[in-house]
Amino acid sequence: MIARFANPARFMRMSAALLPWVSVLAAIAIAAGLAWALVFAPPDYQQGESVRIMFIHVPAAWMASFVYLLMAAASVVALVWRHPLAEIAAQAAAPVGAAFTLVCLATGSLWGRPMWGAWWVWDARLTSVLVLFFLYLGYIALVNAFDDPARGARAGSLLALVGVVNLPIIKFSVDWWNTLHQPASVIRMGGPTIDISMLLPLLVMAAGFMLLFAALLLVRMRTMLNERRVRALRLQG
Amino acid sequence: MSGFLGLVRRDLLLAWRQGGEIGLAVGFFVLAVVLFPFGVGPEPELLRRVSGGIIWVAALLAAVASLDRIFAADHADGGLDLMALSPLPLAAAVLAKCAAHWLTTGLPLTVVSPALALIVDMDPADMPVLALGLLIGTPALSLIGAIGAALTLGARRPGVLSALLVLPLYLPPLIFGTGAAAARLGGGEGRAHLLLLGAFSLAAAVLAPLAAAAALRDALE
Numbered sequence A: 001m002i003a004r005f006a007n008p009a010r011f012m013r014m015s016a017a018l019l020p021w022v023s024v025l026a027a028i029a030i031a032a033g034l035a036w037a038l039v040f041a042p043p044d045y046q047q048g049e050s051v052r053i054m055f056i057h058v059p060a061a062w063m064a065s066f067v068y069l070l071m072a073a074a075s076v077v078a079l080v081w082r083h084p085l086a087e088i089a090a091q092a093a094a095p096v097g098a099a100f101t102l103v104c105l106a107t108g109s110l111w112g113r114p115m116w117g118a119w120w121v122w123d124a125r126l127t128s129v130l131v132l133f134f135l136y137l138g139y140i141a142l143v144n145a146f147d148d149p150a151r152g153a154r155a156g157s158l159l160a161l162v163g164v165v166n167l168p169i170i171k172f173s174v175d176w177w178n179t180l181h182q183p184a185s186v187i188r189m190g191g192p193t194i195d196i197s198m199l200l201p202l203l204v205m206a207a208g209f210m211l212l213f214a215a216l217l218l219v220r221m222r223t224m225l226n227e228r229r230v231r232a233l234r235l236q237g
Numbered sequence B: 001m002s003g004f005l006g007l008v009r010r011d012l013l014l015a016w017r018q019g020g021e022i023g024l025a026v027g028f029f030v031l032a033v034v035l036f037p038f039g040v041g042p043e044p045e046l047l048r049r050v051s052g053g054i055i056w057v058a059a060l061l062a063a064v065a066s067l068d069r070i071f072a073a074d075h076a077d078g079g080l081d082l083m084a085l086s087p088l089p090l091a092a093a094v095l096a097k098c099a100a101h102w103l104t105t106g107l108p109l110t111v112v113s114p115a116l117a118l119i120v121d122m123d124p125a126d127m128p129v130l131a132l133g134l135l136i137g138t139p140a141l142s143l144i145g146a147i148g149a150a151l152t153l154g155a156r157r158p159g160v161l162s163a164l165l166v167l168p169l170y171l172p173p174l175i176f177g178t179g180a181a182a183a184r185l186g187g188g189e190g191r192a193h194l195l196l197l198g199a200f201s202l203a204a205a206v207l208a209p210l211a212a213a214a215a216l217r218d219a220l221e
Helices: A008-040 A049-081 A086-116 A124-143 A149-177 A196-236 B002-017 B021-040 B044-065 B068-077 B079-085 B090-104 B106-119 B124-151 B158-169 B171-185 B191-220
Strands: none
Touching: A008 A049, A008 A196, A049 A086, A049 A124, A049 A149, A049 A196, A086 A124, A086 A149, A086 A196, A124 A149, A124 B158, A149 B124, A149 B158, A149 B171, A149 B191, B002 B021, B002 B090, B021 B044, B021 B090, B021 B106, B044 B106, B044 B124, B044 B158, B044 B171, B068 B079, B068 B090, B068 B124, B068 B158, B079 B090, B079 B191, B090 B106, B090 B124, B090 B191, B106 B124, B124 B158, B124 B171, B124 B191, B158 B171, B171 B191
């Protein structure tokens, strides 16, 4: 299946067909999710209305981790099978993942101020996400630090793999270091503890963010492939 | 084995003959530690509470500052190409260079750290844990730093870039190393932290040379 998508021209045709659908679905899902989250979902019995920021914060956090895993998987495919589009996919995903991480950190900070009384605490999960943000920035910096784009792409693939190996280690070590953040209430043993009236809009927002990421990824990959073509044309003179 | 030891010996000789390599690392370390009392104030109680952290952070910064020494000179004069072509596996060559780097950076830092800890008012009873932690943890700093150095060969601004890449990866040794000292302060033992630190260093000794060798092969193409 991966080999089918290796042809850049075929990818351009497929993505041109997919993109309008994905974008429209993303817009619908996010609009519906936001309306549900901000208006129709019940307020929390303890936190009141300010719990609604959770519907942006949590899906952004899920996407932040998911995109990094995707980058690592794409890097493995690039290094092992030399798939031509894998490096492009990883480089296209990185700024989007970094943006999701930043949204997660910012919304978490805005939520923490009324809830905990602090803009920032050095809790295990906050620290791990901050480190994830730096891993994204390091990847983007490394890929762009070389005059030869191919060299930058290969270096970035290696860095993404080193980072993904170290990410659980960082997570564990920071866990033992300090824990204040709410423990998992959705993806955990024994099923979610969150009420269904809040779980459903959360899942809708998560689906919307995933579709948004897919749309942005396709746009960025198409742009990068077009940039490559322009570079090749320029070299031909 | 003789190739491995020969490479370690060569790097040690170069570091010794080029003069001041060890001195530079230790000098940076001392200066970084000295900055902290100026920054946070000289009260002994405050400094004692954070003394372990100050020494560790300064050691991290000194390690990061010395990373360009590992591969840059050999890359520039072609020695790295010879190492890639030799019968010794490139990962083994990287391990040898990391060992030499540790002997000229991490080990001197560890030796100097108890004396330096006196400046930041550390209780002498806590110094063995600090020194042991640095002894176990600084090899990991050299090994992970080698990955950063290898990835940034030929990049623009390799020094700052490898610092940006490597410092997030340095967090586990920092957490475990200072955690050992803190556990001791709390009345417990730092044993669990030191064991985890050792595990991290051993894992780095196995995995980092492979990653750095792959990065070097990319750089040499």
